[in-house]
Amino acid sequence: MESHDFSSDIIYEILTRSSMETVGRCRLLSKECNRITYDSIFTNLHNQRTNTISGYFMQSMMSNIFYSSFVSIDSTTWRSYPKLSLNFLPDRVEIQGSTNQGILLCRTHHPRYYVCKPTTKQWRRIPNPKTRYHTLATGMIVIRSNPLHYQIVRFSQPRPRCHDKEFYQYYWVRCELFDSKTWTWKQLDEVKLQNHETLSRKPAVSVSGSLHWLTWVENNIIAFHVSKESYSMFSLPLSVSEDYKGKDIELVEYMGKLAVTCIGEDESSMELWVMENYGKTEWNKRYKINFEALRRKEPDTRPAAFYNADIVLMKQYDHRVTFFNFKNGNIDRLSLENNVNHGCFRFQSDFEPSDLTGGFALKHPQGKRGIRKSKRRKSLTKYSIGQLGFRQFFALTSSKSFLILLLAFSFFLLCFRFLDSHIIVVED
Known part of the structure; x- marks a missing residue:
């Protein structure tokens, strides 16, 4: 028994000093490893020992101008984290996508598209997609960190096809894919949705090598599978679909799995449903989280994302966000310069330069x-x-x-x- 504990301690020490990519691979090999590496104590210790920064870019828009602020729980605990911003880019930008490898996808009003790494202030302009088609949703995923290989998927609205009867029977979406290996965009087959459906404009959720968005009307989930260059649709948990249709539903990532949160009728609690088996789309209600004490001070608070297994990021409409540890009740509030009304983008990064061209x-x-x-x-x-x-x-x-x-x-x-x-x- 003692030797088993000793081995576990050694593995723990090794993991707290390993790169983000190594930790990510270990999470896939063991449920126990997945559990301990999403714990608050581990994430804080890992960030310290590997000089990694974790947090969120909170985006807002005022007078058609986008603003972003970086927030991290690190700023309230063990260190004075660097003030990350996107001011090093040549233009003011809108964040379109983020990754857990510290790479952001941004777009200007012109439009021009950039990939960048804020911790090293590196940036690279990429070719434009077919910008004459109105953008509906965009997502980015890193296939490999070293050498860097990433792909970008963009959904846009096609032009009406007057002589095509089927065009008006469904909601069609153009699909383009950018690959850093070829440095080009490729048009894929159009996505066909029900006529009354449309895609959510919220940031994509990256899980199991696929990008996910909610649909607005039926609250279905559309998944784009990058390796197969294909998409699929599946439903939310039945009780969520029936009881919370169109109400306070957020698509999130929880401990590496696809999950949804929904606010209860009393607005003082929320349910967390996790897709335990991605291949079989099996949902399990993991928690019912009570945040009544938080709502007394912040009546408009809503969940935005999960920082780790214990902490949920809550956003308000008065220039503030809250890191809420729902297991011990700890609350850390941060003030922002602007309201959070245009996206919450997960960001985790080291401070090593990357080849943004992907070679x-x-x-x-x-x-x-x-x-x-x-x-x-x-x-x-x-x-x-x-x-x-x-x-x-x-x-x-x-x-x-x-x-x-x-x-x-x-x-x-x-x-x-x-x-x-x-x-x-x-x-x-």
């Missing part, structure tokens, strides 16, 4: 469009060569002009050495 610049240093070579080089990450790794530096210096100058310099150096050695031989 594409290394394989194709000039891209596919020669006309825009200079513009693409300007959109590369803005930081000094001393901060770059070898791969990033090589990507910056592998243009034709640089190689020609390098060859010319090498040629003159060889000539100089030849003449120098020849003169020495003559003198002897």
Whole structure:
């Protein structure tokens, strides 16, 4: 028994010093590992030992201008966390998607699309999708961290097809997929929904390699399976669908699983339903959480996301958010500059530079469009060569002009050495 406890302690110590990617893999191997690594004590200790920051970008919009504020429970506990912002980007942006690897997808009003890593202030402009089609929903998922490989899915509204009778019998959605390996957008088959349905504009929830959104009317869930480039639809738990139709339902991620929260009729409690078996879409009511004490001070409080197994992020409409530990009752409030009315984006990141091109610049240093070579080089990450790794530096210096100058310099150096050695031989 003692040896088993000793082994568990060693594993725990190793995990608290492991990278986010390693911890993520271990969670898939063991239920016990999944349980302990989502515990509040573990997440705080892991963030300290690995210099990882965890929190949320809270987004608001006023007068058609987007604002974002980063909030973290770390700011109320063990350290003074860095004030993350998106001010390093060349334009004011709207956050369109986030990942647990510290990569954000942003869009400007123009529009232009950027991927960025706020902790290192790196950014890269990516090609635009078909922006003449109105965006309905966007999501981003990281396939692999090292080397970085990510994909972006964008749903948009197609133009009316007047001579197509079936077009008016369903709600059709265009689907485009961006892959960092090819650095291009690819149009996929259109998604067909019931005529009265539409997609929620809230941020996508990434679970089990798929991106998920609620639909507005029937409160169904649409899942886009990235590896298969396909989608599926499934229902909420039956009691949630019948009792809470159109009422205070949030799609969330809980301990690596897809979950939904719904506010009770008394508005002083909420239910947490978790999809225990993703392949079979089996739901289980995990908790009924009472937050009556919180509502006495914050009547408009609503759940936004789960920080870990114990803490839920609650948002209000008066420039404040609350980290509520529903197991011990602890409350940490944070004030924001603006109301949270346009999305809550989960963010977890280290402070190591990443190759945001996903290796594409290394394989194709000039891209596919020669006309825009200079513009693409300007959109590369803005930081000094001393901060770059070898791969990033090589990507910056592998243009034709640089190689020609390098060859010319090498040629003159060889000539100089030849003449120098020849003169020495003559003198002897």
